[in-house]
Amino acid sequence: MPHSLTVTKVEGKPGQVYYPLKLNEVPRPKPGPKEVLVRLHAASLNHRDFFIRQHLYPGISFDHPLLSDGCGTVVEVGSEVPSGSLLIGKRVILTPIRNWDSAKDGPEEPSKFGAIGGSVASPIGTASDYALLTPADFEPAPAHLSAHEAAALPLVGxxxxxxxxxxxxxxxxxxxxxxxxxxxxxxxxxxxxxxxxxxxxxxxxxxxxxxxxxxxxxxxxxxxxxxxxxxxxxxxxxxxxxxxxxxxxxxxxxxxxxxxxxxxxxxxxxxxxxxxxxxxxxxxxxxxxxxxxxxxxxxxTTMGSRAEFRDMVNFVREHQIRPVVSRVARGGLADIAGVDSLFEDMRHGRQFGKLVIEISAPEDESGAKL
CATH class of the missing domain: 3.40.50.720 (NAD(P)-binding Rossmann-like Domain)
Incomplete structure (x- = not known):
C-alpha cells in the first residue's frame, strides 16, 4: 500500500508548537482522462515545511502530504493526455507552485496562488509515493541530474x-x-x-x-x-x-x-x-x-511563476548545474526518525544545500535510476 506523510495537529501557540509527522496508508491514485500519475523517487525539504510544523505558515492542511519539491517518473497517463504514451517512463520535476502563470509583477490572482505541500490550496505534496498531476504540473528532469539532485531544485531554484x-x-x-x-x-x-x-x-x-x-x-x-x-x-x-x-x-x-x-x-x-x-x-x-x-x-521577491520555473529548469539543463545536496535520508517515508533528523539539521542550520528524502528504491517499477 502506498504511503504519504502529513502533520498531526496538536495544541500549542504558533512558533511554540511542533506538529509531529504522521505516516498514512493511501490507495494508489488512478489518473483521470487528462491526468498523469507520477511515482516519486525523492523529495526535499524547504524552510516552509519547518514553518508549517511550527504553525508559522498560512493555510496548513493536516490531510494533504507535506513537501513542495520532488522528482519522479511518469508511470500512467489518462486517455486524453496529448502524446501521453511518450510520457511513460519519463523522469520529471514537479512544479512547486500553483496559479501563477507568467505575470512579471506577481500572481495573476494572488488569493489563489500558493505552493504545493501541506496546503489547503492543493491536495498535492511530494512526501508521497505517488502524485496525480496534469502535464502543466511538471517539467522534464535534466538528464545530467540524479533524482536526489532533481528533487533538490524546484522551490529554491x-x-x-x-x-x-x-x-x-x-x-x-x-x-x-x-x-x-x-x-x-x-x-x-x-x-x-x-x-x-x-x-x-x-x-x-x-x-x-x-x-x-x-x-x-x-x-x-x-x-x-x-x-x-x-x-x-x-x-x-x-x-x-x-x-x-x-x-x-x-x-x-x-x-x-x-x-x-x-x-x-x-x-x-x-x-x-x-x-x-x-x-x-x-x-x-x-x-x-x-x-x-x-x-x-x-x-x-517570492517564489516565481510557471514561466520562470520553466526558464530556470532549462537554464540548469543548458549550463549543467547540479544542485547541492547536503544529506539524504534513505529509509523512505516510513522512516519517521530519519525524516525528523533532516528537520533537526534545518533547525540547527547544519545543512549546506538541500535535505532530501529518498522515497522509492534505486530502481522502481519503471526502471528509473536514482
Missing part, C-alpha cells in the same frame, strides 16, 4: 532564479557578466542556487555565513570570496575583497533581513538593488536615509 533574473537583471541575463553580487547566508538552498546561477552568468559573487567552512565550500562552487557575518566589521572586510576596478556591489540577494540594508548600502553603487526573499532574522528590517540618497532599490 525558482526563488533564486526570480531574485536574480527578474528582480536584479530585469530579464537581461547577459548583463550579469562582471557585476558584483553579494549573497547572504550561504549554505541554504536559495542562496546556493543563486550562487550557481550568478556564477554561470559570469557575475562576481561574494557571500556571507557564520560558518567559516561554508565560506570555503562556497568558493569551490564559484564564489570570489566571503566574510563571516559574525564579525562586527564584515562590511569593511567585504569591501577589501572587491576589485579596485569595481570597488562596489551592484546587487544583494538576501534571505535574512535584519541590518542587511544598513551594512550593504555602504558598498552598493548608486541605484544598486537589494532583492529580499526572506527575513529569518526577524519580520522587520531598517531602511536608512543613506539608501534613499543613493537611490538604492529594495525589492521583495
Amino acid at each position: 525558482l526563488t533564486a532564479w526570480r531574485a536574480l533574473s527578474t528582480k536584479i537583471l530585469n530579464g537581461d541575463l547577459q548583463s550579469a557578466a562582471g557585476r558584483n553580487i553579494l549573497i547572504t547566508g550561504i549554505g541554504g538552498g536559495v542562496a546556493l542556487s543563486a550562487l550557481q546561477f550568478a556564477s554561470a552568468l559570469g557575475a562576481n559573487v561574494y557571500v556571507t555565513s557564520g560558518d567559516p567552512s561554508k565560506l570555503e565550500r562556497a568558493k569551490s562552487l564559484g564564489a570570489k570570496g566571503g566574510v563571516s557575518y559574525r564579525e562586527a566589521a564584515w562590511d569593511k572586510q567585504l569591501a577589501a575583497l572587491l576589485s579596485p576596478s569595481r570597488p562596489y556591489l551592484d546587487a544583494v540577494i538576501d534571505g535574512a533581513g535584519g541590518d542587511v540594508v544598513a551594512r550593504s548600502v555602504r558598498l552598493l553603487r548608486p541605484g544598486g538593488i537589494i532583492a529580499v526573499y526572506g527575513m529569518t532574522v526577524g519580520p522587520k528590517m531598517d531602511w536608512v536615509m543613506t539608501a534613499v540618497l543613493k537611490n538604492v532599490e529594495l525589492k521583495g
Whole structure:
C-alpha cells in the first residue's frame, strides 16, 4: 500500500508548537482522462515545511502530504493526455507552485496562488509515493541530474532564479557578466542556487555565513570570496575583497533581513538593488536615509511563476548545474526518525544545500535510476 506523510495537529501557540509527522496508508491514485500519475523517487525539504510544523505558515492542511519539491517518473497517463504514451517512463520535476502563470509583477490572482505541500490550496505534496498531476504540473528532469539532485531544485531554484533574473537583471541575463553580487547566508538552498546561477552568468559573487567552512565550500562552487557575518566589521572586510576596478556591489540577494540594508548600502553603487526573499532574522528590517540618497532599490521577491520555473529548469539543463545536496535520508517515508533528523539539521542550520528524502528504491517499477 502506498504511503504519504502529513502533520498531526496538536495544541500549542504558533512558533511554540511542533506538529509531529504522521505516516498514512493511501490507495494508489488512478489518473483521470487528462491526468498523469507520477511515482516519486525523492523529495526535499524547504524552510516552509519547518514553518508549517511550527504553525508559522498560512493555510496548513493536516490531510494533504507535506513537501513542495520532488522528482519522479511518469508511470500512467489518462486517455486524453496529448502524446501521453511518450510520457511513460519519463523522469520529471514537479512544479512547486500553483496559479501563477507568467505575470512579471506577481500572481495573476494572488488569493489563489500558493505552493504545493501541506496546503489547503492543493491536495498535492511530494512526501508521497505517488502524485496525480496534469502535464502543466511538471517539467522534464535534466538528464545530467540524479533524482536526489532533481528533487533538490524546484522551490529554491525558482526563488533564486526570480531574485536574480527578474528582480536584479530585469530579464537581461547577459548583463550579469562582471557585476558584483553579494549573497547572504550561504549554505541554504536559495542562496546556493543563486550562487550557481550568478556564477554561470559570469557575475562576481561574494557571500556571507557564520560558518567559516561554508565560506570555503562556497568558493569551490564559484564564489570570489566571503566574510563571516559574525564579525562586527564584515562590511569593511567585504569591501577589501572587491576589485579596485569595481570597488562596489551592484546587487544583494538576501534571505535574512535584519541590518542587511544598513551594512550593504555602504558598498552598493548608486541605484544598486537589494532583492529580499526572506527575513529569518526577524519580520522587520531598517531602511536608512543613506539608501534613499543613493537611490538604492529594495525589492521583495517570492517564489516565481510557471514561466520562470520553466526558464530556470532549462537554464540548469543548458549550463549543467547540479544542485547541492547536503544529506539524504534513505529509509523512505516510513522512516519517521530519519525524516525528523533532516528537520533537526534545518533547525540547527547544519545543512549546506538541500535535505532530501529518498522515497522509492534505486530502481522502481519503471526502471528509473536514482
